[in-house]
Amino acid sequence: MRIAIFGATGHVGRELVAQALASGHEVSALARDPAALPPHERLTVVPGDVRDPEAVGRVVAGADGVLSALGTRSPRGGTVCADAMRRILPAMRSLGVRRLVVVGAYGSGPGRRGAYRVATSLVIPAIMRDKDRQEEVIRAEGDLWTIVRPAVITGGRYSGVYRTGPDLRLGLASRVSRADLADFMLRALGSEDCVRQAVAIAS
Template structure:
C-alpha cells in the first residue's frame, strides 16, 4: 500500500515508519524536521501545529491510507491536535484519500467534547481501581490533553472519511510483541499499559480491517 505517516519521528510514528517499510509498503513520512529521520524515505516537511495546506496535500496525494501519530506531547501544547487533524482531513478530501487511522488515548472514552457532550461516565472496560483513582487522577493532570484528543475524534467522526481511532493507555518503550488485546468501542479490563511498537503494529493491521471503520478501538497488554 501507499501510506502517508504523519508525525513519523514521534514515539508511535517512528515504529509505524519502521514497521511499514519492513512490511513492504510505499511510505511518505510527514515530519517537522527531516533531519530526525534515521532512514532514507520519501518525506514532506509539515508542522500540523501550523499547517500548510499545500504541503499536506502533497503529503497525501496518491496515498491509499493515512496513519496519524500526531498529538500533544503534554499539557503545554494541548490544543494543536484537533485543528491540525482538521487540516489533514481537508487535504485528504481534496486528494480523494478516504482511509485514516489515528492515535488517541484511553481516557478519551469518557471525556466530553462538543460532538460528544455526554459520554459514558465510566468506560465498560474500566475496573474499580481505574474508576476510583486512575481516571480521576489522569483527568486532573492531563485533562487538557484528553480534551484536545476528544476534539480530534470529533473532527474524524464528522469528516465523512473511513476513520479509526486507537485508544492506548500508558505507553511504554517495550519491543513489539503482537500479544496485545483490542476491543471495539471500549477499553480493556486491567489494561494499564501497552508498547508504542504494539500500537503501531495494530494500526497497520487495522487499515485492512473494515470492522474498525468508524470505531474507537481500545488496546492494551
C-alpha cells in the same frame, strides 16, 4: 500500499514508519526537520508543519491510507491533534483518500470511561481536551476512520500479543508497547473490521 504518516518523528510515529517500511510499504511522512528520519528508498519526507495545508496535501497525495500518531509530550498540551485533523481531512477528501487510523486517548470522546477519564483529566486536562476535539472533528468530517485508544504507552518491545475492541475496559495499570500499538494501527489500516469505531488496545 502507500501510507501517509503524521507524527512520524514521535515515539509511536517512528515505529509506524519502521514497521511500514519493513513490511514493504511506501511511506510519505511530514516532519519539521526531515533529518530526524533516517533515509530509505521507500520513504519520502515532506518538510513542513501539520497546520500548513499545502504540506499536508503533499503528504496525503497518492496515499492509500493515512496514519496519525500526533500528540504532545507537554502536560500543558495544545491543540495540535484537533488542528491537524482540520487540515488532514479536507486534504483526504480533495485527493480521494478515505482510510484514516488515528491515535486517540482512552477516556476521550463519547462513552467516556468513568474513573479513568476523571484521573487522566486531572493529570493531563489539556491533552484530553485536544483528543476530545480531535474525535469530534473526525466523527463529523471523516469517512472510513478508526480511532485507537491505547492504554499507557511504554517503550517495550514488539510482542504481537495484545487485546483490542470497542468495549475493552482498561484500568490505570493497563499498558501497551508503542511497537504493538503501531502493529495494530498498520493492520487496521488494511482492514475494514474497525471502520467508524473507536477501539481500545492493551497488552
